[in-house]
Amino acid sequence: MNTPIKAFLAVALLTSSIKAEEDTPSISALAEAASQFVIAYNEKDASAIAQLFTEDGEMSDLTGQDLTSGREAIKARYEALFSNENSPGIAIEVDSVRLVAPNLAIEDGTAHITPLEEGAPPRSIKYTATLLKNDSGVWEIASTRDLSDVTDAEGELFALSKVLNGDWTCQVGDVRFDLAIQWEDTGKFLVGEMLTTAPDSEPQTGSIRIGWNAARKSITSWMFDSLGGSMQNFWTATDEGWLIRTEGTTAEGEAVTSSQTLVPENDDILVWSVTNKIIDGVKQPDTKIRLVRRPPEPAND
Template sequence: MRSVSLWFGVVVLGVCQGSGAQDTVKSGKDASATAKVATQAISRDDDAKAIAALVASFTKAFNAGDAVAAAATYSEDALVVDEQGERTEGRAAVRDQLTASFADSPGSTIAIKVDAQRFLGPDTALEEGETTITPAKDGGVPEVTRFTVVYVKRDGRWLQSAVRDEVVHDLTPHDRLKELEWLVGDWINESQDAVVHTTCKWADNGNFLLREFTMKTRGQPVLSGTQRIGWDPVRSQFKTWIFDTEGGFGEGYWTRNGDEWVIKAEGVRQDGRHASVTNILKRLGKDRASWQSVDRTLGGVATPGVDEFTLVRKPPEAGK
């Protein structure tokens, strides 16, 4: 089954502008030429907006898993060539392939990076760029594909006429970790019993995220530690390593479930007892997240979990 990343086409808004007013009086021929250029500029602006609207429709349909609506952005005689060179011809065939792909990878979302776009004529536009498809589950490993799209204008409407996809080089650990980049910053949780402060930043090489945490009660530090998050290419999952100031250590793996990350970890306390836990981290917005610990054991004995609490991002200090 081919990935859903093979089936899309987008374009960036482009604006052409005409020349400014001139002090000299133009001849009738020059004035006519200037008017023609201005008219073309306005037309190009309108065309770019129309293509942008088509892109918005395609993206909405793609993210909703609506193969019929997504296929409607293609011309009747559209041609799609995937990175293996396999051809899909016609809107109906594209619709069928999209239907199968959405069923194979439900809930996937698309992100587009446009590198170049230009009009080749009054009814033709070309675009090149890169798309990233992120699955809704199975670790959320993104798939990146290069694309070239030709748009044509038929009966006053822009449509995708030809789409070609190409293989992109393997993603680096840094590319993978961008999915967790929202963690970077200072976070705090305050309760009646304790204050937990967490700081997350990129490692110098950019291939790991580093988190440091400090817990205080009555204003005094009682526990602190560090965490390193990286990409495990063998298991195709994020892996975390944890060390606390009391001498304990552990490791765990991350699995994505929608907006939630489930982190199953095991470790050893400073006294030699084995510990295990399942932590659930959920993003609630740009500056808020929730944390919960369940299925906790220590020395083979079940221990109470930690009720869900909210983490809030600290605003930057004045002057920074």
């Protein structure tokens, strides 16, 4: 998990409004810890935040493989986070605070993270945190762990957007293909426009809408071309990228099916492969194209 998300989860309990079945001195002390963090975070004071942890406090992901232990290491993580002037905002929903012992509290909740990057939608992360009361009666963070990404799209649509957002182009012989993808205003769908041009034919346009299918628990997309054809695509995340199963019809009513893969070669190159494409019962040649990210247009003076 990347540094900003882990850093936010590490402080989730401190930025929240504490809820419990009844108010007690211990719960009030936990609430006081929250105000201390708010001051430190607003001042981007990594040292002050690190002091809110126990000496050997730790931040961990679900698998435990990405672990940050000790105040100095935690301080370094927050220094890296605060070095970005666009550090995201956060809101917290606390599901429960349990005092399992006089000096031990466990908190469970959801962190809602709002990136400042243009077009980036909020994310929601389930977390759990353990706090210990030290000999001076001050509550300190002993450990935090993120449990799951519970963003509307289960995090998968967000992950795809990080790869696919932007303007892309591909040239194969005399044929040029352009693709532009961005978030829709609602933040629920990725939307895009396609343009295919060739010297000996009229330009062909198309549109694409990509969303989260809650019933299938997967990404689904719909494509429509200017000739009247339409396709529905079902996405499955793989270790390398995405496997896409396609079915639809051409403008003439011919049935179309295919298997596709979308694999990022790096941040600026996508490899899009189409295999087993069948149109009206006839298998088509396999194809592979490399989409290259187009640089931003120069700003007008």
